[in-house]
Amino acid sequence: MSAEPKVSIHPSPTSLAAAVAARLITRLVDVQSDRGTATVVLTGGSIGTAALQAVVESPAHTAVDWANVHFWWGDERFLRAEDPDRNAVQARTAFLDRVAVDPVKIHEFGSKDEFPDEDAAALDYAEQLAVAAKAERAADEDTVQPDPRLPRFDVLLLGVGPDAHVASLFPEMAGIRTKGETTVGVADAPKPPPQRISLTLEAINTAQEVWLSVSGSDKAGAVGLALAGAGHVQVPAAGARGVRKTLWLIDQDAAQKLPGRLIDHEDEEESVG
Numbered sequence: 001m002s003a004e005p006k007v008s009i010h011p012s013p014t015s016l017a018a019a020v021a022a023r024l025i026t027r028l029v030d031v032q033s034d035r036g037t038a039t040v041v042l043t044g045g046s047i048g049t050a051a052l053q054a055v056v057e058s059p060a061h062t063a064v065d066w067a068n069v070h071f072w073w074g075d076e077r078f079l080r081a082e083d084p085d086r087n088a089v090q091a092r093t094a095f096l097d098r099v100a101v102d103p104v105k106i107h108e109f110g111s112k113d114e115f116p117d118e119d120a121a122a123l124d125y126a127e128q129l130a131v132a133a134k135a136e137r138a139a140d141e142d143t144v145q146p147d148p149r150l151p152r153f154d155v156l157l158l159g160v161g162p163d164a165h166v167a168s169l170f171p172e173m174a175g176i177r178t179k180g181e182t183t184v185g186v187a188d189a190p191k192p193p194p195q196r197i198s199l200t201l202e203a204i205n206t207a208q209e210v211w212l213s214v215s216g217s218d219k220a221g222a223v224g225l226a227l228a229g230a231g232h233v234q235v236p237a238a239g240a241r242g243v244r245k246t247l248w249l250i251d252q253d254a255a256q257k258l259p260g261r262l263i264d265h266e267d268e269e270e271s272v273g
């Protein structure tokens with residue numbers, strides 16, 4: 001089961017980042033009031049990082065019990081552990097170092113300091129995920145896990161590249177075609193650095209809610225194609241779907257090529273909550 005996309009359009013990149021942050025805070029508070037704990041999958045990239053910074057800047061962020069949030073990543077650049085281009089390093093600077101998180105619940109992908117190549121780091125992450133999924137089932141037998149190899153992802157955040165890549169799944173490449181695995185090593189990404197690690201599309205699509213945040217006119221074509229129903233191998237963003245919600249949060253520049261029938265979906269999305 002997967003949810004049809006809804007679209008929410010915002011006037012500027014700054015207001016978009018603030019809207020993603022506000023929604024994330026609200027969603028995590030709701031999930032924690034149901035289950036005590038929550039799990040979010042972070043993204044790298046411009047809006048992903050700006051949204052994390054906006055979370056810290058929002059006075060409402062103190063409503064979340066950050067020590068009871070698990071953090072995973074949708075993808076990572078396979079670099080040295082402290083390389084500033086790593087998504088995890090950027091998330092730490094923007095957010096994780098600034099709130100009272102539990103270090104045990106921060107699940108970074110392995111780095112070049114620990115693993116010989118991206119495939120070994122991908123395998124390790126798949127094992128970390130499977131161990132966490134098992135522990136989650138042991139702690140709560142009612143937990144809903146669409147794939148027993150993965151913990152329940154309450155919210156999974158994605159950026160989208162101008163080529164419509166999501167996480168490190170690039171158009172027409174092996175990663176986006178990978179089936180039956182939860183993670184994949186990418187050796188030849190067209191965007192630097194070439195070595196990366198990613199959740200597979202199947203793993204992404206186990207999330208309860210998938211939110212794609214996109215800003216800028218250079219991405220309008222990718223947004224338009226994805227929401228017009230293009231195939232996921234050519235347009236990876238088209239294939240990202242949450243189980244109960246698929247939400248595109250975009251700014252006006254990224255909305256320039258939106259199919260006409262979707263233009264008013266902000267109101268619809270707002271009304272169905």
Ligand SMILES: O=C1O[C@H](COP(=O)(O)O)[C@@H](O)[C@H](O)[C@H]1O
Pocket residue numbers: 043044045046047048075076077087158159160161162166167168191
């Ligand atoms: O390389 C990456 O790029 C995408 C999109 O980034 P953006 O800066 O164009 O917003 C990002 O979602 C992904 O996590 C990252 O590794």
